[in-house]
């Protein structure tokens with residue numbers, strides 16, 4: 001397929017990876033392998049352990065991220081599988097505004113004495129590494145040395161974070177955490193493998209909520225882990241098999257189908273996000289905006305250096321506190337007031353209404369910018385921002 005030495009562009013790989021072998025008469029798409037059991041003597045015996053349709057999705061995501069992927073029933077299925085590999089008691093440094101489910105899980109297991117964790121502002125490299133040094137406590141390992149996965153603790157990054165869009169310096173944090181003997185995980189849900197490849201910065205594991213941009217249509221729950229370390233891949237595979245957090249074959253197939261259009265969806269959504277962020281930042285009712293694509297954003301330079309684009313998530317605070325923000329959401333007519341993100345349709349919600357999100361600014365609105373025409377989105381935002389409060 002390749003012309004000369006130039007590697008295929010990720011946008012092309014997203015279309016082509018995970019297809020059946022190119023044989024005459026072969027289907028162009030992988031089958032949805034709806035069977036729980038398989039005749040003996042083959043590579044797959046039981047449907048909780050492996051499935052051909054998962055394999056196609058895993059080949060595609062693994063190829064894009066530069067490692068080996070495993071599909072899970074949900075993003076949280078993938079997130080918890082990683083934490084469950086930790087020897088007890090685990091030690092974790094985590095982004096303070098990491099996905100709320102990730103933090104709730106950590107509080108839950110910490111409450112049962114199985115690990116200790118600290119939250120940090122991952123945009124602050126020095127503070128993050130300081131927290132790592134305090135929690136790691138172990139003997140420093142020479143740079144590049146590897147012990148049992150997670151034995152030296154985990155640094156759990158999101159970048160950009162959900163929902164404050166903070167950008168972590170992946171190069172510096174991976175190197176610093178590794179020097180302390182810690183392993184580094186990056187939740188790459190907001191960036192997708194098309195905008196950021198954390199394994200290329202040395203991260204040990206990438207996790208995704210495939211529910212979001214990868215599947216892309218708000219109709220599938222799915223999660224993924226990706227790692228270039230074979231022994232870590234095997235640890236995660238064991239977690240998946242024993243915990244049973246497996247995706248249905250149909251869900252895996254839909255996620256792969258979503259991936260085929262990820263590049264064009266992102267292109268449109270990101271262009272919309274950039275334009276709407278620019279307009280929102282000049283709107284009198286908007287008090288603060290968070291979007292790494294804006295040159296004024298604290299994470300702009302870093303995002304430019306380590307990402308191939310700024311993504312389609314925009315957060316902003318409006319005047320009038322929680323009531324003011326609720327009034328804006330209630331006045332929307334085109335943009336859907338709903339949680340979640342990464343679908344073709346624009347979604348917007350006030351995050352602090354959720355339990356566990358009370359530390360966020362009360363008037364923070366998280367906006368998942370979709371594929372509608374940008375002027376239709378702006379008209380709706382403008383009339384909603386005029387709502388009395």
Ligand SMILES: *Cc1c(COP(=O)(O)O)cnc(C)c1O
Pocket residue numbers: 074075076077079099101158162187189190208209210211212221222223
């Ligand atoms: C949604 C989300 C998750 C959890 O994924 P589910 O598919 O809902 O289980 C994890 N991380 C981030 C950043 C998310 O946005």
